[in-house]
Amino acid sequence: MEKELLPKVAHYDMMADPFRCDFSKHLTVGQLGNALLNAADFHSDDREFGMNYLHTIHRTWVLSRLCIELEAMPRAYDPFFIETWCDSAMKYFTSRNFKIGSPTGSVYGYGRSIWAMIDTEMRQPADILAIHDGLLTAYLDRDYPCPIASPSRVKLGDRLELVRELDTFYSDVDINGHINSVKYIDHVLDLWPLSWYESHRLRRIDVAYVAESYQGDLLRLYRQPLSDDGLAFGVSVCKVREGEEQREVCRCELRFE
Amino acid sequence: MEKELLPKVAHYDMMADPFRCDFSKHLTVGQLGNALLNAADFHSDDREFGMNYLHTIHRTWVLSRLCIELEAMPRAYDPFFIETWCDSAMKYFTSRNFKIGSPTGSVYGYGRSIWAMIDTEMRQPADILAIHDGLLTAYLDRDYPCPIASPSRVKLGDRLELVRELDTFYSDVDINGHINSVKYIDHVLDLWPLSWYESHRLRRIDVAYVAESYQGDLLRLYRQPLSDDGLAFGVSVCKVREGEEQREVCRCELRFE
Numbered sequence: 001m002e003k004e005l006l007p008k009v010a011h012y013d014m015m016a017d018p019f020r021c022d023f024s025k026h027l028t029v030g031q032l033g034n035a036l037l038n039a040a041d042f043h044s045d046d047r048e049f050g051m052n053y054l055h056t057i058h059r060t061w062v063l064s065r066l067c068i069e070l071e072a073m074p075r076a077y078d079p080f081f082i083e084t085w086c087d088s089a090m091k092y093f094t095s096r097n098f099k100i101g102s103p104t105g106s107v108y109g110y111g112r113s114i115w116a117m118i119d120t121e122m123r124q125p126a127d128i129l130a131i132h133d134g135l136l137t138a139y140l141d142r143d144y145p146c147p148i149a150s151p152s153r154v155k156l157g158d159r160l161e162l163v164r165e166l167d168t169f170y171s172d173v174d175i176n177g178h179i180n181s182v183k184y185i186d187h188v189l190d191l192w193p194l195s196w197y198e199s200h201r202l203r204r205i206d207v208a209y210v211a212e213s214y215q216g217d218l219l220r221l222y223r224q225p226l227s228d229d230g231l232a233f234g235v236s237v238c239k240v241r242e243g244e245e246q247r248e249v250c251r252c253e254l255r256f257e
Numbered sequence: 258m259e260k261e262l263l264p265k266v267a268h269y270d271m272m273a274d275p276f277r278c279d280f281s282k283h284l285t286v287g288q289l290g291n292a293l294l295n296a297a298d299f300h301s302d303d304r305e306f307g308m309n310y311l312h313t314i315h316r317t318w319v320l321s322r323l324c325i326e327l328e329a330m331p332r333a334y335d336p337f338f339i340e341t342w343c344d345s346a347m348k349y350f351t352s353r354n355f356k357i358g359s360p361t362g363s364v365y366g367y368g369r370s371i372w373a374m375i376d377t378e379m380r381q382p383a384d385i386l387a388i389h390d391g392l393l394t395a396y397l398d399r400d401y402p403c404p405i406a407s408p409s410r411v412k413l414g415d416r417l418e419l420v421r422e423l424d425t426f427y428s429d430v431d432i433n434g435h436i437n438s439v440k441y442i443d444h445v446l447d448l449w450p451l452s453w454y455e456s457h458r459l460r461r462i463d464v465a466y467v468a469e470s471y472q473g474d475l476l477r478l479y480r481q482p483l484s485d486d487g488l489a490f491g492v493s494v495c496k497v498r499e500g501e502e503q504r505e506v507c508r509c510e511l512r513f514e
Contacts, residue, residue, distance in 0.1 A: 017295040018308065022427070023434045030428060038274040045334075051275065052334070076432055077302075077309070169447035170279070170454060171287060175333055177280045190426035194472040197427055215451040 008141040009085040010043040013103075016074035022197070026073040027080075029189060029202055033068070033182035036098050036111055039082040043096075047139055049131050051175070058120045059131075063113060063181045064093065065151035067206040070100075070109035079103050085141045092116055092125045094136060097146040110148045152206040154251040156234040160222035163191055168215050178212040179219075179249075188235045188252050191223060200231075200256040213239040213249045220246070231256045265398040266342040267300040270360075273331035279454070283330040284337075286446060286459055290325070290439035293355050293368055296339040300353075304396055306388050308432070315377045316388075320370060320438045321350065322408035324463040327357075327366035336360050342398045349373055349382045351393060354403040367405045409463040411508040413491040417479035420448055425472050435469040436506075445492045445509050448480060457488070457513040466507045470496040477503070488513045 020031040044050035044061070054060050074080040083099040098111035117126040128136060166187055174180035185207065192200070213219065217239040226232040235252045277288040301307035301318070311317050331337040340356040355368035374383040385393060423444055431437035442464065449457070470476065474496040483489040492509045 017291075018298050018432050019291045019294040019437070019439070021432045023430045023432065025432055028428065034274075034276045037276040041275050170449065170451050171285065171443045171447050173280045173451055175275050175278045175280065175282050180276070182276070186428045190428050192427065194427050194430055 005138055006047055008139050009083050009144050010039070010046065012039050012042060012082045012084075014080055014082060016076050016078045016080060018076040021076045023194060024197065025076045027075075027078075029068070029070075029073075029205070030182055030186040032073070032100070033066075033185050034180075035082060036066075036068070036084070036100075036113075037063075037182060039084045039098065040096055040113070040115075043084045047135070049136055054117070054131075055120075059117055059126050060120055060176060062116045062118050063209055064116050065114040065153075065206070065208050066111065066181070067113075067148070067151040067204065068098075068109060068111040069148040069204040070202065072106075072108050073201075074102070074108060080108060083144075085144055086136060086139055087142050087144070087146070089128055089134075089136045089140060091127050091129055094128055095150075097144070099144075099146065110146050112146060112148060112151050114151060148204075151208070152253055154206055154208040154234065154253045156236055156251055157224060159224040160234070160236055161224060162220060163223045164221045166219040166221065168213065168217050168219060170215060173215050178214050179217070181207075181209060184237055184250050185252070187219065187221065188237065188254070191221060191235065202254060203257045204255045206253040207250055208252075209250045211239070211247055211249045214241075217241050219249070226253065262395055263304055265396050266340050266401050267296070267303065269296050269299060269339050269341075271337055271339060273333055273335045273337060275333040278333045280451060281454065282333045284332075284335075285443075286325070286327075286330075286462070287439055287443040289330070289357070290323075290442050291437075292339060293323075293325070293341070293357075293370075294320075294439060296341045296355065297353055297370070297372075300341045304392070306393055311374070311388075312377075316374055316383050317377055317433060319373045319375050320466055321373050322371040322410075322463070322465050323368065323438070324370075324405070324408040324461065325355075325366060325368040326405040326461040327459065329363075329365050330458075331357075331359070331365060337365060340401075342401055343393060343396055344399050344401070344403070346385055346391075346393045346397060348384050348386055351385055354401070356401075356403065367403050369403060369405060369408050371408060405461075408465070409510055411463055411465040411491065411510045413493055413508055414481060416481040417491070417493055418481060419477060420480045421478045423476040423478065425470065425474050425476060427472060430472050435471050436474070438464075438466060441494055441507050442509070444476065444478065445494065445511070448478060448492065459511060460514045461510075461512045463510040464507055465509075468496070468504055468506045470506045471498075474498050476506070483510065 016027040100108040357365040
């Protein structure tokens, strides 16, 4: 018996809870990032290719790239929604888009992401199109607009400067057992003090995830300016584990305004 | 024209979003703590004595004590609810209780808290009963059960040992402009490694808040055992600011099982 398909684009109503907001009374980028990951998981879980199902066949999704571009941020108590959908799928990668909007019709911003699937026992890439006979392809929506550039590969130059070392703790780890993808974004945004955010707003962030890190790893954050106007930066996050060589875990490109 | 009163006990339906869960696939204590603060604010905001209104008359709520006692934690994707109500109010303090339950009828746990109101310009205690002619007293429910002990004053002995120093960053600061009350709980729980949480669960935490800290303050965490079974601990969190004497910001008592 064939099951009826759900809509390709999923819509989740949310609210900017006051205790998920920063000093400026706007939702934080980290909380929005976690809301995007939750929306991605709800969308795929409802459609039978979420972590819940994948864990039963020792597979899981791995975030490879993420970019978020924001015109504005919901203020405390503002209702907002996240829409998410997949717009392409290949054997080893699928791309998923996000729209962050207000019930009044305005748009806060958009996101784009690229995901791989891995076999959690072999730690090897797994075939996305083998899941439920390629069910994901029935859910692709190539027409729903996402008017922002694709996530950058984030090429950093040679002017990187070590700006912070961080230990990793229990609260950095998420449901997958490794440091949460969005926690890196929190740590990177924390490179600027509160006073910076009194006069600057993050307009766009691109993150390229390279490796996973685990509780106990030491993180080293390297930063470099990427523009002459002092508003664009690159950050490389590396992990140091005893007895191993230092290794990059992710690279970010940030544009403030 | 008299407005009709809302129910004394407010009920908020929530869900354990997977990316607010820890490696064990249970909601984290920090995320639950933030959900309690949000519920407290929704309850008081809907009843016209929340931060939203208080900020217009340069007043705000200040959390003075908090305890949470947990039989269990919601698992990822589990729906749960928070009920909250005030059960006493005096000129300078009000007490607010929490019930954390499941739609199936089971109870995850309870919380109790004590709040003061301050004048944000004078930094002095403000009269709670002066707000809307003592409106809060019309909302007291002394009968709704909250079967856990009141928040402890948290008396720590002289065996405290400095176990960690932490810088404070943009992401530690909440909508009130100072370090978020629940962030201290995150930092305290991070004193134990992931491996501790593989075999231990927090059963109860009591926090006594003494002073506020701000982004840029250095935090020093001191810990001492409080029982012979190795499951109860006291933690004192102190702030160090340039040119000032070290000062305690909060004290916690934790009981694991």
